[in-house]
Amino acid sequence: MTEQSLRIRGTGWLSALGRALGPYVAAVVASFAAAGLVLALMGFNVPKAYATILFTSFRSANGIIQTLIKFVPLVLQALAFTIPFKAGKFNIGGEGQLIAGAIGAAAVGIVFAGLPAFLLLPLVLLGGMLAGALWILLPAWLLYRFRINEILTTVLMNFVAFELIDYIATNVWPDPAAGHPTTIPIGAGGYLPLLVQQPPLHAGLVLAILIAAAVYVYTDHTSAGYELIATGANERAARVYGINVRNLFFLSLLLGGAIAGLSGAIEVAGVQHRLIAGIQSNFLLLGLIIGLIAKGNHAAVPFVAFFIAVLEVGASAMQRTLMIPGEMVFIVEAFILLFVLLSDVLRRR
Amino acid sequence: MENSQFVQFASLVMLAIVPYVLASQGTMLAGQTGLFIVSQEGIMLVGASIGFLGAFFSGSLLIGLLVAALSGVLFGLALAYFTTTLKLDQFVIGLAIFFLGLGLSNLMFKLAIGVTLQPPIIPTLKPVAIPILSQIPILGPIVFHQNLLVYFSILLSLFLTYFLYYTSWGLSLRAVGENPKAADSLGVSVVRSRYVTSMLAGALMALAGAYLPMVYTGSFTDGIVNGRGWISIALTFFGGWSPQLIFVGSLFFAGVEILALRSQVLGVGLPHQFLRMIPYLATIFIMLLTYKRVRNPAFLGLNYDRESRTSV
Known part of the structure; x- marks a missing residue:
């Protein structure tokens, strides 16, 4: 096999993964944006809240x-x-x-x-x-x-x-x-x-x-x-x-x-x-x-x-x-699910 | 003495039918147009939370009931949009809406009230005696000395029976759940029927939830619905999707609930945990007894695509 054909297969595989992950990433971003809007309206520190949600798992061994x-x-x-x-x-x-x-x-x-x-x-x-x-x-x-x-x-x-x-x-x-x-x-x-x-x-x-x-x-x-x-x-x-x-x-x-x-x-x-x-x-x-x-x-x-x-x-x-109720994250998760389901509709069209 | 005990028991049962009647008639109404809702537990929680908060901050139970119903309409609208317009799977969307309701009900309560040891309390719905009728011996105190939502439940069941079986609107509605293609070809709008019934169903379920803090606890807790939403789905099957049988079934389920409660108070030798299992086990048992009799609307749980050539 030539190097070229391997590379084409490689990109094919990558773009397939991208197509599969795309809706998920979009759903996550959209859900966080929606929840962020609500949090900001209630006067919470949104960047700090998101940093806590996303990075607590990776900041320490614990x-x-x-x-x-x-x-x-x-x-x-x-x-x-x-x-x-x-x-x-x-x-x-x-x-x-x-x-x-x-x-x-x-x-x-x-x-x-x-x-x-x-x-x-x-x-x-x-x-x-x-x-x-x-x-x-x-x-x-x-x-x-x-x-x-x-x-x-x-x-x-x-x-x-x-x-x-x-x-x-x-x-x-x-x-x-x-x-x-x-x-x-x-x-x-x-x-x-x-x-x-x-x-x-x-x-x-x-x-x-x-x-x-x-x-x-x-x-x-x-x-x-x-x-x-x-x-x-x-x-x-x-x-x-x-x-x-x-x-x-x-x-x-x-x-x-x-x-x-x-x-x-x-x-x-x-x-x-x-x-x-x-x-x-x-x-x-x-x-x-x-x-x-x-x-x-x-x-x-x-x-x-x-x-x-x-x-x-x-x-x-x-x-x-x-002091932001943890339910906020549960709602974000429910929204991610709804947006993932919605991406099916977009793909159908 | 025996008589007064019976009257007391029966009037408690009448008090307890409301959440079952409202949630099940809502389930039935949406089911008649082919929309199978499984979000009852979540929508009832939202109704309980918003109904409580509305009543607490306005000082009026009526306003609490109205905002609860309004929130239910919004949930019904979302259900109809996802299933009827976007044609997504009814069970999956139903579960997603259930999650959303569960999260929102707790979040709203925590944001508005905070975490307190002594949660605020709202007054309970007071009974309203109906003149003359409430004077009838035995029947009077049981049926005609109740709160307004008990009367509403009875009248709703009577009205739905009349509406579905004795009016042409009701007939068209049922046609949508049986054969949407035929209904569509006769000019009945499948989409509009589903939107209307879904929003009404949402309102009824949210009212069923709002009833719980207003009659049982005076406050909102996350376990307040305690499976009643799921039981009301079983009750709708048990009632064969007909409003009059659903009412009869509600009497039975409310009776089981009150019996289980009373035997805890009286102490019948069994540990209270086992008595508290009874409503759920009874529901499964009832499903077993009635599975043969039940005939569901033919298009229940299925989405209708006007442009599809196959009808099912």
Whole structure:
């Protein structure tokens, strides 16, 4: 091959990337501009606010590690949504499954607290995945058997989970010293090992990256994953072709539930080392935003998740130092999503 | 004694139907033109936040309700624009609008009130007794000694039943959700029908949200809607997209909510967390019982493209 043809291929690749990223960059700029206008009108220092949002993650080792810790549940929650989304189904129950996973992990970690790490840690993580899958089993089965809308059933199970975690943390294994519903800690063998000691960064990061890569290979480079995408693109055509779409819906939801459950187990084994009511934070909503911004593209999900993690870490810093409510950043994220969706319309024309 | 307990329970149920009736009739109305809204939870939060702030700063609950309804109209307008004019996916846009509502409701409250230990309180909606009718034994205190939004919910349900099934406007509206191409060819504007119902739906959902601080808590918290928006979607399916059945369903869901609350107070041996799960589990159970009966508008959730040759 001549050097010239390689270079042409290279620019082709670059311009394709540019075309793919263009709408995203435009959406981010437009959202920040809109939010900046509002902030300026309210008399806040806009450049300082933006510098805080965008650069807190990169100014210190602590910032980087905070961002990576936040990245783990966000990317997993996004995948819990995007896997069924690829097949055309909506799992809006990621936080319920996260809580169930956290409960499963904590239960294993407390009951078998004496086991050595090489046994307990895998059991804790497995317990979380199973519990997450179990939490979506009812909605998935209702869809499989009766075609009952999965959006509603998965959402409603979230509210059931909020009560269950409160019950377990106050009645089953309560820590009487804590002022908030909290359980006693799990056995030390169930802790995720640390990649960095100070400030602590747990090995859940490696798990999350491995799972994101595995999901990408599954949906984009295997025939089973292609069936998933084909079903999402045209259910009827997929069925005529001979794909068992009902099984596919069921299994994709279960896989999503297991991954959401794992995100709960990682919060327990890596961050809290116990069960705490409110452990779900707002990871579900951010996960949905990430999945939708990435349009279910599994090569993009980890990068979008990292970007949102940067914004979130910046948002809490901004709230602390500049007294601007963190919700401002959540609205910016919702706007980014809307602008990304709008770019589809422009491209259609 | 038994009688008065029943009257007390039933009048609490009537009080609790309002958010369900308003949000579900709004969902139903938009659904009749094929627009499936999933932003209820977010729009209700905005209604609760703006309704509270409007009432707090103006000192008038009525003004609070009006600004809440207005904000709902804007959200309905946005939904209609993105789905009907730009033809973007209804679920995805619905979720995006839900996020926006969630963020905005909290932001507005924090900016206007700030973070306080003792949040400000607004007065609650007072019952207005209807002369003569409220004197009827049992029925009087249950139905005719309520606040204005309870009456509004009842009248709205009656009006919608009449409008959708006994007027030609209602028939054209339903045609849009069943077969937009046919409706379009007969001169019914699909776009205008969807815009109008979407804005009305937004207003009703925001009113449903504004009702919560005005009757239940007196203040705004981010958990104030607590799944009622999602339940009202299930309720709309349960009611088969017909206003009269949605009203009956609201009685049932409000009844479950009040029962779960009362059994917490009375203590029935079960931990209160399990009692609080009941409304959500009951909703799933009801979906299971009624899935066969339900017939959705044929074009529900789909966008209409006038220039497309295939109709579905």
